[in-house]
C-alpha cells in the first residue's frame with residue numbers, strides 16, 4: 564500500500580437519507596428500515612438514516628420518525644439525521660438520533676433554494692440547534708453544500724467555503740462535510756479546497772461528500788486521500804440526487820468506494836459483499852439497476 568495515504572478511513576453511508584430523499588415514488592418505511600438494517604449488518608459505524616426537514620419541502624423524508632423507531636440499533640453505530648432548525652432537532656431527539664446534521668451552503672443562491680434563507684441566517688438558526696445538541700450530548704455535524712460549484716451561481720470561491728467552515732467550527736461542530744452537491748469538482752480543485760479548509764478545521768474531522776454527476780467522485784476521493792482526508796460519504800447503489808439541484812445525480816456509490824479502498828489496502832471495516840446485497844435489494848425495490856460499477860460487476864460475477 565501507499566504509506567503516505569491514511570491507512571484507515573471512515574465511510575459514512577448516506578443512502579437512506581441523501582440517496583432516497585429525491586425518489587418521486589413514496590418508499591414504504593419498512594423498505595427503508597430493512598435497508599438501514601442491512602447496512603448496519605454490513606459493518607457501517609456511521610449511517611445517515613433520516614431527515615427531519617419540512618415534509619412540504621422533501622416529502623420522501625416524511626416517514627423519518629417511523630424509520631428511526633423501526634430500525635434495529637447496533638451498539639456503537641452512529642445513526643445521524645438532518646436537522647435544519649429546532650423543530651427538526653426536537654424530532655431528532657425524540658427519535659433517538661446519535662448525531663444531528665446542520666446544513667448550509669458555500670453558495671448564497673443555493674442556501675436560498677434549499678433552506679429558504681441566507682447563509683448568515685442559517686448560521687443564526689443553527690445556533691440553538693448546536694447548543695441543544697451539546698446540552699443533550701449528541702454529536703454535531705455540519706454540511707456545506709456547493710463547495711465546488713453551484714447550480715444557480717456557478718463558481719464558488721474557496722474563501723466562501725472557508726468562511727462557512729469557520730462559522731460551523733465556531734458553532735461547535737464535531738465534524739464538517741465539504742460537499743460537491745452537483746459533482747462538478749475535479750481533483751486539483753478538490754485538493755486546493757481541502758488544503759485551504761484544513762487550515763480552518765482539523766483535517767481528521769473534515770469529510771469529502773462527493774456526488775458522481777460528472778464521473779469525478781472516485782478521482783476526487785483519491786485526491787482527498789492524498790491531502791489527508793479520511794472521512795468519506797457514499798451511497799449504496801449510488802442512490803441519490805438533491806431535490807434542489809436539478810440534474811445532480813447520486814452520491815458516489817459505496818460499493819465503488821469500498822472496492823477502491825480494498826485495492827489501496829485501506830481499512831474500512833465494512834463487508835463489501837453485504838453492501839452489494841443491500842444495493843441489489845434497494846435497486847430491486849426501486850425497479851432499476853444499481854448505479855454502481857463495482858456493485859453490478861460483483862453481483863454479475865456471483866451469478867457466474
Ligand SMILES: CC(C)(COP(=O)([O-])OP(=O)([O-])OC[C@H]1O[C@@H](n2cnc3c(N)ncnc32)[C@H](O)[C@@H]1OP(=O)([O-])[O-])[C@@H](O)C(=O)NCCC(=O)NCCSC(=O)C[C@@](C)(O)CC(=O)[O-]
Nearest residue numbers: 615616617620621647650651666677678679706708742744
Ligand atoms: C429549512 C426549512 C424548514 C425552511 O422552510 P420555510 O418554509 O422557510 O420554514 P417555515 O418555518 O416557514 O416552515 C414551513 C412549514 O414547514 C414546517 N417545518 C419547518 N421545519 C420543519 C421541520 N424541521 N420538520 C417538519 N416540519 C417543519 C413548518 O411547521 C411549516 O409548516 P406549516 O405551518 O406550513 O404547516 C425548509 O426549507 C426545509 O425543510 N428545507 C430542507 C431541504 C432539504 O432537506 N434539502 C435536502 C437536504 S440538503 C442536501 O441534500 C445536501 C447535502 C446535505 O446532502 C450535502 C450536499 O450534497 O450538498
